[in-house]
Amino acid sequence: MSKTKKILIVGAKSDIALAVANKYASEGYELQLAARNSSELDPVVDDLKIRHETNVIAYELDILKYERFPDFLDSLACLPDVVLCAVGLLGRQNDDQQKFLNSVLVMRTNYEGPSLLLGEIARRFEMRGHGSIIGISSVAGDRGRASNYIYGSAKSGFTAFLSGLRNRVYKSGVNILTVLPGFVATKMTQSKNLPSILTAQPEEVADKIFAAVKTKKNIIYVRPVWRYIMLVICSIPEFIFKRMSF
Numbered sequence: 496m497s498k499t500k501k502i503l504i505v506g507a508k509s510d511i512a513l514a515v516a517n518k519y520a521s522e523g524y525e526l527q528l529a530a531r532n533s534s535e536l537d538p539v540v541d542d543l544k545i546r547h548e549t550n551v552i553a554y555e556l557d558i559l560k561y562e563r564f565p566d567f568l569d570s571l572a573c574l575p576d577v578v579l580c581a582v583g584l585l586g587r588q589n590d591d592q593q594k595f596l597n598s599v600l601v602m603r604t605n606y607e608g609p610s611l612l613l614g615e616i617a618r619r620f621e622m623r624g625h626g627s628i629i630g631i632s633s634v635a636g637d638r639g640r641a642s643n644y645i646y647g648s649a650k651s652g653f654t655a656f657l658s659g660l661r662n663r664v665y666k667s668g669v670n671i672l673t674v675l676p677g678f679v680a681t682k683m684t685q686s687k688n689l690p691s692i693l694t695a696q697p698e699e700v701a702d703k704i705f706a707a708v709k710t711k712k713n714i715i716y717v718r719p720v721w722r723y724i725m726l727v728i729c730s731i732p733e734f735i736f737k738r739m740s741f
């Protein structure tokens with residue numbers, strides 16, 4: 496079996512995931528890319544192979560099909576060294592709060608699916624004795640706001656899950672990185688008018704993730720300014736906060 500390090504990227508069609516794939520491939524990693532409708536990854540696989548002269552394999556995975564997770568992990572050519580989960584669904588708060596099943600989809604996609612998959616991977620890494628897991632959560636999970644609390648609460652659950660997992664597997668040599676990106680210019684945010692000073696490019700996120708895994712960081716805000724913004728938002732007393740609408 497090849498000794499080259501491998502990264503499994505789940506939600507591989509995401510713009511952030513693609514930037515991470517390019518970064519890791521440029522650093523000599525082999526890539527395992529998992530996505531739903533994975534045939535859409537074919538051009539990406541070809542491009543990555545040519546660009547980086549590395550081994551790239553695509554796998555089918557829908558994050559909502561939990562019962563398939565063990566078979567999916569067993570089907571990997573080998574257990575990777577690093578795993579990134581970039582799956583996410585922003586939803587539309589105004590619609591979703593009126594439609595119960597829309598909320599279910601946002602909650603399951605951002606919290607249940609990623610947590611259950613990464614939990615199972617952590618169990619396998621723990622038995623092996625090493626591995627790095629990266630979960631992309633969101634600053635929206637730091638405090639619920641009227642404009643995005645369905646997505647935000649699911650991300651909050653995901654952040655808490657990653658925190659507990661880190662706590663549990665620490666002694667086994669498995670590292671868990673929680674990424675809190677702030678705004679990123681991707682398909683997810685393309686309809687929004689984002690301030691450039693607060694908005695990272697996917698490549699910037701990928702560079703920060705690579706450096707943070709290397710130095711075994713626990714939690715990163717991609718642009719440090721977000722740590723201070725969220726500190727202020729989280730410090731506002733509830734009796735004032737509930738009167739604000741943002």
Ligand SMILES: NC(=O)c1ccc[n+]([C@@H]2O[C@H](COP(=O)([O-])OP(=O)(O)OC[C@H]3O[C@@H](n4cnc5c(N)ncnc54)[C@H](OP(=O)(O)O)[C@@H]3O)[C@@H](O)[C@H]2O)c1
Pocket residue numbers: 506507508509510511512530531532556557558559580581582583584585604631632633634675676677678679680681682683684
């Ligand atoms: N962009 C931002 O400002 C921002 C900020 C904070 C956090 N994040 C988080 O960063 C991560 C990456 O997002 P992005 O900005 O790169 O957006 P994106 O390009 O829209 O990526 C989201 C990905 O999730 C995948 N996905 C959704 N439901 C799925 C399912 N049931 N099974 C498998 N894959 C599924 C989508 O697959 P399809 O292509 O098949 O639809 C898509 O590739 C997400 O977790 C997001 O919440 C983004």
